[in-house]
Amino acid sequence: MQNTLAGGCSSPVRSGWSVGEKPFVQSRGDGAYAFDEHGERYIDYIMGYGPLFFGYNNPALTAGLQQLAARGVLFGSTHAEEERLAQRIRAHVPSIERVRFTTTGSEAMMSAIRVARAFTGRNLIVRFAGNYHGHFDAALFDAGASAQTPETGRSGIPEGVMQDVAVARYNEIEAVERVLAGREKELAAIVVEPICANMGLVPASTEFLKSLRACADDAGALLIFDEIISWPRAGMGGAQAVYGVRPDITAIGKVLGGGFPIAAFGGREDIVDVLAPDGPVFTGGTHAGNPFSVAVAHRVLDQLESHPEYFAYVRGLAERLAAGIREIFARRNLAYNVVQYESIVDFMFRNGPPVRNYDDARGSDGAKYAAYYRAMLDRHILLPPSQNEVMFLSTAHTESDVDETLAAIDHSLKEAVAS
Ligand SMILES: Cc1ncc(COP(=O)(O)O)c(C=O)c1O
Known part of the structure; x- marks a missing residue:
């Protein structure tokens, strides 16, 4: 084997x-x-x-899965339960005004970054060492979790990708200012795990997150929260409700599917509207928003809301x-x-x-x-x-x-x- x-x-x-x-x-x-x-x-x-x-x-979550399966575990068409799930998510996390579902957290974060770049017309992303956003090219250098070797951040990843990714020290706004110096007008987004659980458990300080919000605003850039772990473990409003900081785009996943593969990203309507077919940015997925995972996600929300x-x-x-x-x-x-x-x-x-x-x-x-x-x-x-x-x-x-x-x-x- x-x-x-x-x-x-x-x-x-x-x-x-x-x-x-x-x-x-x-x-x-x-x-x-x-x-x-x-x-x-x-x-x-x-x-x-x-x-x-x-x-x-x-x-x-699992009772009667056979009935769900009997209805079809995958449709190649859109379905009403996706819209209903999007509405339920928005009710808990108001900054997520419009939602797109993906299969994994990696896809949600990769797509969130693409949307931010398209919306701002800029390329530079500021990320934090020790945060983990998935296994796509722009996310791996200096990532936490088990992608922790210097080689995992470089192997198979073109140099060109890294020219537009700046990695700063978590919980230190001066470090952001340092990597941004002279490049503010190139900044598309600051990407952060507000409660980081990929270099051990390291919650951000409130001051740090508020400074990131101000820094993104000053640069005319977006703030992306990766709440794939922190929502809803920090509460139904996520870390953003706890800290009182409203990001422009948020990614969620993990608990949403209770073990079934589903994740999502979403945010301000005018930003998310760059997605096709409303706008030019493409993200897709054979399994994105599949009816089986969506149905289980409704059960997860049922449980969290009623208990x-x-x-x-x-x-x-x-x-x-x-x-x-x-x-x-x-x-x-x-x-x-x-x-x-x-x-x-x-x-x-x-x-x-x-x-x-x-x-x-x-x-x-x-x-x-x-x-x-x-x-x-x-x-x-x-x-x-x-x-x-x-x-x-x-x-x-x-x-x-x-x-x-x-x-x-x-x-x-x-x-x-x-x-
Ligand atoms: C904070 C965070 N973002 C993104 C991801 C990537 O999610 P996935 O493994 O579903 O692609 C993870 C996975 O551990 C994560 O912890």
Whole structure:
């Protein structure tokens, strides 16, 4: 199998390359648990890298899928449920006045950037080191997540693409001013993860996001929020509601499909109207807005709208996990920082103040994380196989899962830190 499936996986993070491991081979998932090929159960904190807010196999999303399939999983035509889903998204995130659906987050972000360039008639994009927007050419240089090697940012990517991408340090407006100096009139858009979860968990400061808004306005450029992780984990209005900063274009995905492939981008009507057939900009997709994923996305919204208590539940679990890890660190005299935002928890093997940018994140100890990952796997806890990724809680996790995890962390840290 290893020789036929390129790299033994369909997405490199799964190969375990960042932690020097073989791929974890999964046979199924149920609730908060992943099962390996031998049927062994693991408490899962990868949760599909974010989409599984309701855990695996949640009947609220999966009941009666056969009836949905019987109607046809794919149409080559537009359908009314797409418009209804677009309206529902807009009701929660008012800056998304008009929506286009895609299959993946990468496509949503790639298309958002194309729209911004066409609307402004300019080419330059400012991005942030350690943010991850997908695997298209303009997004990979200095990206976070598991696309973290210098080679992944360059290989197969024409030099010319990078001439119009400037990468700045996150949470530092002066860094934006530096990369922009003299090029303000070339700027099409500033692209940012407002709550970054691809160099560990690093929420932006409010001041930083507000400054980005002002900077884009001053340059006559657009502000693009990549909320593919932060919506709706930060709440139904996304990070933009929490921070009170209105972007021109937003991309969402992941939780929207609850595990089924769907993402979207949208924004100000006059901007999105550059898309064909209203305007000249082309984006498309055989599977874009497919009726199966759209139907499941409606179920996701049904759940989130009718059960606001779910947010408090997953936040409570995340707080319990974060507090437990802090207590272990204090007892073991470890000076690592635990970061928690709503249902996301993270720490890096790094002393000192919390990570603010990718330079900080790169200063963390990869060998210790690898040892810790292995020790946790031995105790049947499945962590992301990269220190740049984060732990996601779901409505399927329980307090007893968290407590079992804390006991495993306590023992695993002893081994990892000693190594
Ligand atoms: C913030 C962010 N944007 C974009 C993407 C790309 O999404 P996809 O993997 O669906 O292409 C990801 C994926 O992890 C992400 O975390």
